[in-house]
Amino acid sequence: MSSTTLPPLSLSILGVEPLDEFIREIADFVHHMIMTRPGGGSEARVEVEAKIGVLRDRISGQRLALPVLVETILTPNDIDLRFESNMSANQHKHFNTLLNELMRISNQPSHPSSPLEYTHLKVIDSFFPSDHQDRDKIRVTRDENTGNVLECVRKVRLGDLNIYSPKRLADWRISVNLEIPTPHPVGTPTFTRRKDRICYSHEEFNIDLTQVKSSISHNAPPEVLHELELEIARPALLLSTASKRGDPNSPEHERNAFDELIRAFVNNARILVKNANDGWHRAQ
Template sequence: MSLPPLSLSILGVEPLDEFIKEIADFVHYTIVNRPPDLQGKVEVEAKVGQLVDTSSNRRLELPVLVETIITPQSIPLRFESNMSVEQHKHFNTRLNELQNSSSQPGFPSTPLGYVHLKLVDSFYPSDNSHEKIRVTRDDKTGKVLECMRKIRLGDLNIFSPKRAADWRVSVNLEVPVSHPIGSPTHTRKKDRLSYSHEEFSIDLTQVTASTPNGPSTVMHELEIEISRPTLLLATAAKRGDPNAPELERSAFDELMRAFVNNARILVRNANEGW
């Protein structure tokens, strides 16, 4: 017996995905309510890592079966973005395979771009003790690419009990500043494999952090970021505007849908042994 065609629902439409809407609402609220006196680039990113229960110092455990957004400041936890070398190699292999196959005929999505970057971040004290001034240089030429103060506006943690990794959505404001005077407190050398796809960049990075008098530490990180802050702000401004055409009203939610889907794909492709 075959199944006849079914409607999406009794109303003929698919119910709104509350998970994606919650993340979209969080990002939109944080953007709209950012400090009006600070001018800078809005950054929205999702980092892949693990949520750690600070009381046990082990990965978070919750009585849920599926991916869950955690209410901010509801439980004591921290997010760790560092992954093992083996996990880094695994993602490198998978992303390279995807980048190669995306240029082949019949691939179901648009091709991925790729660039290998080697950067050095130097951090200096700022007037605000909670923030640092970051100077980014090209590791090969020494050319200063960026000098800014990064202000964290908000985070949203997502626990994924069926996966080896969790993820965190962050909204930040990058405020341009003058090059600081003095010596940096610490540096981060970044060997970054950056993949671009439509409105997003996926960065797989080996980070070597060092202080003037301390030993170096090596970390491996994976994140996805919305590439065009101007597009992000433009779509956020039109969200829900009754005077805007439907495509413009819904563009922000469509952008967030693709952003969340890409973050989920990365998390679901993580190996065991984070």
Template sequence: MTSLPPLSLSILGVEPLDEFIKEIADFIHHMIISRPNLPGNVEVEAKIGLLRERGGGGRLECPVLVETILRPEAIDCRFESNMTASQHKHFNTLLNKLKISSSQPGYASSSPLDYHHLYLVDSFYPSESNDRDKIRVTRDEKTGTVIECMRKIRLGDLNVYSPKRCADWRISVNLEVPVKQHPVGSPTHTRRKDRMSYSHEEFNIDLTQVTSSNPTGAPEVFHELEVEIARPELLLSTAAKRGDMDAPENERNAFDELIRAFVNNARILVRNANDSWH
């Protein structure tokens, strides 16, 4: 039997740049450097869900064979982050097993998962500055303590279509601007969040059952899964040094490494989705 000799990465001895990850890194970096000059944290998250046709509501179909980034506004579709209760249970079981195994000796990653079970209530109020923006007040459901009061400004979204998988995903970049004064009046709607939050290195993975209520309709229950970069200050500091030739190599490449790991976590979750999504 002929064995395969060691092979070079390429004729130049290097591995070609991964255009997929670079495109996402470029998008997030552009959203950061072009954001409004307002105080607040930049939130970067990837939601797992389905891309659906705007008209019929069926899952989007594109003439591609593998995972593909869609050019913003090029295809008329909507993203649905809701999953079935069965899918929610599937991910809960998967993440709980991972939490246990990650603390055992010899685990593939040197960093164990941490876990918190949170019960939160979000109340939304109109914003005086923009009709599209809402002021969100988040409280601990058990104590009633206000955790944060802020206005979320959407900076941009990037949809990723995954034809070989049971789910797609969307990257969202937002600016969270703190609001000092609690809004007055009644909220337009509320979201009660029963959240299982898993943290690993620089990322949070949140599996949430959401009960959404408004004054005029019956409550609706949704199930959501998302990956978020945990430290906004790290995100901004690495973005500031991206490509800076005066900075050490590890610092100017840190942003792309952060986004690479972020993308890998989103991909792993998508590839572990089962067929009960629809």
């Protein structure tokens, strides 16, 4: 055998790729959140999203620094940190350009994946206190142009996982929430925000690139944030695949569908984070 040419190589001594610990951890977490969620009626939707941003030390405001070289999942509540889901206007523009370009090439027949699609949304969110728990709020979403109510939900946070990504300019956070449709609240909102959102959709995922203008009062200047989120598009699919995960009575592709969905979700989040290469928002 030539000493200088690599013969065909098995993936491992077992002939297969070993379990991907990172993706498995996230799948286990999301699955646990879903299976142990509180009620909320049959209308309640589970939302799984990854936000791109920066993990910061809560005291110093500096980006988190751990003695590790590559992406890893943080143990919940071990470090006093906050997640800043915000980027500069330039960064926002950079992602807008990248995603528009990807949409263009994904519509060419040679592209190895389905085409991306695109919607532009302008909505106004108004937040009202909820009777349930101090942390929960009721969000009323209206179409900015028509004023029609699109959605009226109480959002319940189920859990988060923070992913530290020292090789990249951004970190990310996976959040699992419950959105429970509720009747329109009475009274006046505690605050409102205007969202200008470009929603790219690809297969089972939405990538939302949003400019958010918040105002607490009419006199204060609005705060402007730029956000990038990836979410699983169909809550019903998420629940049905979660319920069959590992079920020996389901066919193999149904048993594995939840983990496949999470794998593609993680792959997409990683691709977004890897492309945060045009300067990130720095804390003042």
